[in-house]
Amino acid sequence: MKIRRLNHSGLREFESYLEELRTPGNQNQPPVPVHLLENPGYSEELERDVEIESQQFQSRFDMGKYLVEKLAGCDQQTISHDVGLWSWLALFYFDQLCPSGQDGRKQPRRSDNYILSRNRNNYHRHAIRTTYLLVRDYDETVHFMFTNPLYQRGELTEQITGRPYFFGCKGIIEAASHLYYDRLRNAPKRGAASKDGPGVVRRFGLVLRQLELTYDLFSLGRDEILNLLPREFDRFKVGTEVARKQSLFKRVSNLLKPSGG
Amino acid sequence: MIKIQRRINHTGRKRINKKNVDINLIDQLGAPLRFTGTVQLAEIRLPVEAPVLIEAYQLSSFQRFHCGTVREFNLPEDTTLQELDPGNPIYFRVKVLDPVQKNGLILASVSGIRPSNEEPGEDGRDSLLPVGTKDLGNVPWRLDFNNEARPKLLLNFRIPGAVDRISSDPVFQGLVFPGVIREILTWIYWAEDGGWEEENGDSWQNLWIEFARRVLGEEPPETKSDPSDVRKWIDEVVGAFGRKYNLCERLVTHAGGTGE
Numbered sequence: 001m002k003i004r005r006l007n008h009s010g011l012r013e014f015e016s017y018l019e020e021l022r023t024p025g026n027q028n029q030p031p032v033p034v035h036l037l038e039n040p041g042y043s044e045e046l047e048r049d050v051e052i053e054s055q056q057f058q059s060r061f062d063m064g065k066y067l068v069e070k071l072a073g074c075d076q077q078t079i080s081h082d083v084g085l086w087s088w089l090a091l092f093y094f095d096q097l098c099p100s101g102q103d104g105r106k107q108p109r110r111s112d113n114y115i116l117s118r119n120r121n122n123y124h125r126h127a128i129r130t131t132y133l134l135v136r137d138y139d140e141t142v143h144f145m146f147t148n149p150l151y152q153r154g155e156l157t158e159q160i161t162g163r164p165y166f167f168g169c170k171g172i173i174e175a176a177s178h179l180y181y182d183r184l185r186n187a188p189k190r191g192a193a194s195k196d197g198p199g200v201v202r203r204f205g206l207v208l209r210q211l212e213l214t215y216d217l218f219s220l221g222r223d224e225i226l227n228l229l230p231r232e233f234d235r236f237k238v239g240t241e242v243a244r245k246q247s248l249f250k251r252v253s254n255l256l257k258p259s260g261g
Numbered sequence: 262m263i264k265i266q267r268r269i270n271h272t273g274r275k276r277i278n279k280k281n282v283d284i285n286l287i288d289q290l291g292a293p294l295r296f297t298g299t300v301q302l303a304e305i306r307l308p309v310e311a312p313v314l315i316e317a318y319q320l321s322s323f324q325r326f327h328c329g330t331v332r333e334f335n336l337p338e339d340t341t342l343q344e345l346d347p348g349n350p351i352y353f354r355v356k357v358l359d360p361v362q363k364n365g366l367i368l369a370s371v372s373g374i375r376p377s378n379e380e381p382g383e384d385g386r387d388s389l390l391p392v393g394t395k396d397l398g399n400v401p402w403r404l405d406f407n408n409e410a411r412p413k414l415l416l417n418f419r420i421p422g423a424v425d426r427i428s429s430d431p432v433f434q435g436l437v438f439p440g441v442i443r444e445i446l447t448w449i450y451w452a453e454d455g456g457w458e459e460e461n462g463d464s465w466q467n468l469w470i471e472f473a474r475r476v477l478g479e480e481p482p483e484t485k486s487d488p489s490d491v492r493k494w495i496d497e498v499v500g501a502f503g504r505k506y507n508l509c510e511r512l513v514t515h516a517g518g519t520g521e
Contacts, residue, residue, distance in 0.1 A: 008510075077343070118507060118514075123322070165323055214272050216314065216358050218325060219365035 001037065003050040003070070005084030006091065010042030014091055014115055018108050021098075029105055032094050043088060048073060052089075057096060060127075060146035060157075064135030067128070076136075083116045086129045090114035096150040097127055109153075124164045127153070134161070138173050144181030144188050155193035156180060159205045166208060166217075174222035175229075176204060179236040189236060198232035207233075275305050277355055277371035284315075284353050286342075286376040292475070293341040296376065300334055300355050305369055307331045311360045317342055317353050331357060347506075351376065389465075389472060390441065392427055394418040402437055404444055411465040412445050435512030439499050445469055446495045450484060473498040476505060 006014060017033050020026065036042040050070050057063040067089070071079060079085055090097060091114070098108045108114065112125040124130050127150065134142045145161070148154045156176075166172045180192040180201055194200045211217065211228055220228075226237060277300070284298035300313060309332035317324045324344050329335035345351055353374040359366040389411065397403060397417040405413040414437070416423035426433040449466050470481050477498045482490050503509060 081343075118510065165318070168323070214274065214367055216356055216365040216367055219358060219363070224364060 001052055001054070001092075002045065003052050003085070003092075004037065004043040004045055004088050005082060006036060006043050006088045007084060010036045010039075011084065011087055011115060013042055014087060015111060018111050018114065021106050021108050033091070037088065037092060043084070046074070046085065050074070052092065054092070057093075057150060060131045060148060060150055061135060061143050063093070063096075063128070063150060064131040064146060067132050068136045071132070080129075080133070083118065086116040086126055087114065089128045090126070093128070093150060099151055113153075124161050124167075130157075130161050134167060134173075138170070141173055141177045143186070144177050147187050155195075156188055156201050159201045163205060163209075165212075166205070169218050171220045171222050171225045172208065172217055175225040176201070178222060178226060178238060179204065179233060192236065199234070199236050203232065204229075272366060274367055275307070275357075275369035277302065277305065277357070277369050279371055279374060282353070282355055282371060282374050284374055284376045285378045286351065293343040294345070294347045294351075295339075295341040296353075297336060297340065298353075300328070302331050302334070302357065302369070307357055307368055308360050311368055312358045314356045314358065315353055316356070317345055317351055319345055319351060322346065330360075389468060390414050392416065392424055394420075394423055402441075404441060404448075406448060411468075412448070414441060431508075431511035431515040434506070435508040438506075438508065439503060442473075442499050442502055443495055446473055446498060450491050450495075477501045 013033055013036055017030060020030055050073070052070055055066075057066070094114065097114060098106050100106050110125065112122045113127050116126045116129060117123060131146055134145065145154070145156045148157075160173070160176055161167055179199070180188050182189045191197065192201050195202065197203075207229060208217065211225075215228065217225065226233075281301040281304070282298065283300075284296055287295050287297060296317065298315070300315070302313070309330065311331045313328045313330060313334055315326045315328050315336075317326070322345050324342055326337050326340060328337070342351065352372070353376070354372040355370060355374070356367050357369040359368050391411060391413045393405075393413055393415055395415045395418055397415060400417065401420065402414060402416050405415050414427070416427060420426070423433075427437065446469065449469060473495075474481055477494075478501070479494075479497070482494050
């Protein structure tokens, strides 16, 4: 199918659909209004043809990579603010962004997760656009944020994209990737997304907010930011003395464990 | 765990007085909003080669601009604010960075700067459309034309907070502005009988024609053009203005509709 953009009527229909899904006691939820995708009354062609397939993505990162390749030929400044385009893509992948629960019902998040807000202050909430922009700009460096399926926003994403000031800063993204991405498991490090505890991603956001009063974080690279972080983050640092000790301790502990059987 | 207090200033960061920062928003009429401004740093002792940055920001959006050094403050050529929402208040912060260590240390800063001219027309200073109130009987608004001065939008004085509303209320704006633009352009083409073309470029007629040209991005028809062409052009200008400021959508949203 060719990517299109929802027009005003299409956006209104999509919004109505989301509202209907949220209606309490609505036993028969309507089907996803996929007819909006190609109906000229609800959507219009892009300036250039971009073919897109309805495929199942393992993670938001995979979706981001796919769309970065597909949209490479588009004017990036223009599509960045194209409400109809991002909303069309969210409708196209809606079953993955908002799958039915065990009771067969869909429970959508705020509409601006799917329909790009007119208010640019809420742009970052859009599930597809934010993933796309970060993957486009940082590629593998942001893999750690988007290992989850499309319907899960995740604590890491929440903490880092919740402050768009941070996600425009290369040093911060690289520092976060260094701290929280377990490359061997291709997943966030264990404990990184905990609600509390020293050095967790939530603390990372809080500490950065303090540091930005004193430092222009955009002027700093990954290592300079890592060096500014207090010791509580050492446990997540790769190759630090603390991390090495912890790793050694873990290996020795495993060796000393009685073998099973 | 030791909590870091926001007000601790352990690096001796200096405060730039807000009165020394003058930022003005420029509505490019058809183009993204941009700004111009100056920062006076002479009264603070700072290294002359220290870089100066201006950040424009809102709740969740921001843009950065490198503005030379303390000795040579230079705004970049492109100060468009395409990442910010023109419908919401825009704030600015100024940072002066350590030029020696180059470690991003902020030597001086100030945040929360509001553009000096954010509400053009508040005092009629540079406004294309001065606004006032008057007893208009049962008519909500009308335009007051005077060949010497810019047309003035008169709002019925019985409408509570009318002047504030015209600058902030999406319902008010959506219902009034299209009619205002249409009437003024129509006046220029027919009531002025083309005399405005010979006037200097600063005449209110020329300013309005320039405004319309930039909103639409197309040259205006000549004054002796076929009336249907003029009418069509005016329709297009009004449509382009509505699109630029999302007049109808903002109205619908404000009125409790879906707003798309």
